[in-house]
Amino acid sequence: LAKTTQPISMDSYEGQEVNITCSHNNIATNDYITWYQQFPSQGPRFIIQGYKTKVTNEVASLFIPADRKSSTLSLPRVSLSDTAVYYCLVGYNNNDMRFGAGTRLTVKP
Amino acid sequence: DAGITQSPRHKVTETGTPVTLRCHQTENHRYMYWYRQDPGHGLRLIHYSYGVKDTDKGEVSDGYSVSRSKTEDFLLTLESATSSQTSVYFCAISASLFSGGTNEKLFFGSGTQLSVL
Numbered sequence: 001l002a003k004t005t006q007p008i009s010m011d012s013y014e015g016q017e018v019n020i021t022c023s024h025n026n027i028a029t030n031d032y033i034t035w036y037q038q039f040p041s042q043g044p045r046f047i048i049q050g051y052k053t054k055v056t057n058e059v060a061s062l063f064i065p066a067d068r069k070s071s072t073l074s075l076p077r078v079s080l081s082d083t084a085v086y087y088c089l090v091g092y093n094n095n096d097m098r099f100g101a102g103t104r105l106t107v108k109p
Numbered sequence: 110d111a112g113i114t115q116s117p118r119h120k121v122t123e124t125g126t127p128v129t130l131r132c133h134q135t136e137n138h139r140y141m142y143w144y145r146q147d148p149g150h151g152l153r154l155i156h157y158s159y160g161v162k163d164t165d166k167g168e169v170s171d172g173y174s175v176s177r178s179k180t181e182d183f184l185l186t187l188e189s190a191t192s193s194q195t196s197v198y199f200c201a202i203s204a205s206l207f208s209g210g211t212n213e214k215l216f217f218g219s220g221t222q223l224s225v226l
Contacts, residue, residue: 034214043113043199043217044152087151089215098168099144101151 004090006100013108018075020103022088025069031091033064033071038085038102047086048073075105083107112136115200115218123226128187130221132200134180140203141183142167142215143175145196152199158183190225197222 005023012018022033032051036044048055050062050071061074075082085102092098112135122128132141140159144152154167156175164175172194174186187194198221203213 036215041219043201043219044215045217046214049214096168097154099152101149 004088004098004100006086006088006103008101009104009106011106011108012078014079015077018078018082018105018107020073020075020086020105021070022073022090022100023070024088024090026092027068028091028093031097033062033068034089035060035062035073036087036089036099038087044087078105078107080107080109113200113202113216113218115198115221117221118219119222121224121226122190124191125189128190128223128225130185130198130200130223132183132185132218134183134202136202136216137180138202138204139180140213141177142201142203143173143183143185144199144201145169145194146199146220147196155185155198190223192225195223195225 006020010020032049034049035047037047038044048057048060048062050064052064052068055062063072073086083106085104087102088100090098114133116131142157143155145155146152153169155169155173156164156167158164158177161177161180164177172187174188176184183200200218201215203215
C-alpha cells in the first residue's frame with residue numbers, strides 16, 4: 001500500500017539544525033522524493049528534490065539511503081522564518097504521487 | 110513566482126449546489142493538477158491534466174469532475190457539493206513542458222477555501 005509518513009510536528013530553537021524524516025516503503029524505482037514548504041494562507045513551495053544519496057542547495061540538504069525507503073530533510077541553522085509546514089512528496093507506480101500529511105515545524109527564539 | 114491564479118479565493122455554498130473552481134496559468138505548462146488539503150491528510154490529488162481535453166483521476170476523485178478546454182485553464186467542478194467537500198483546494202502546474210511525475214517541480218496557486226454548509 002502506497003503511504004508516505006512523516007512526523008506531525010517538531011519544535012526547535014533558532015540556530016539549530018532540524019532533521020525531518022519521511023518514510024516511503026514502496027517508492028517506485030524511477031521516482032524522486034521532493035520536499036515542499038508551506039506558510040499559512042499560501043500554497044506549498046518547492047524546497048529540494050533528490051533520487052539517491054545526498055542533495056544540497058542553498059536552503060536545505062536531502063539525505064536518501066541506499067534502500068530509498070526513507071528520506072531526511074535537513075535545515076541548517078533554522079530561524080523564526082522557517083516556522084512552517086513541511087511536506088514530502090513521493091512517487092509510487094502508475095503516476096501515483098502521494099504527499100505525506102505534513103510536519104509542522106515551530107522554531108522558538 | 111509561477112503565474113497561477115485561482116478563483117474564487119473563498120466560497121461558501123450550500124449542500125447540493127454545483128460549484129466550479131478555476132485555475133488559470135500563464136506559463137504554458139502541459140501538466141495541471143487539483144489537490145485538496147485537509148488536516149491530518151496533507152494534500153491529496155483529485156484530478157490532473159496532461160493536455161487539452163486530456164485528464165485523469167487522482168486519489169480522491171469521487172464527487173469531482175474536471176475540464177480543460179484551453180492550455181491555460183483547468184476547471185474543477187463539484188456537481189452537487191457535500192459537507193465532506195469543505196476543504197482548501199490547490200491548483201498546481203509542472204515546471205516541465207513535456208512530462209509529469211515526481212521528477213518535476215510543482216508550482217502551486219494560493220488556494221481556494223471552500224465551505225459547504
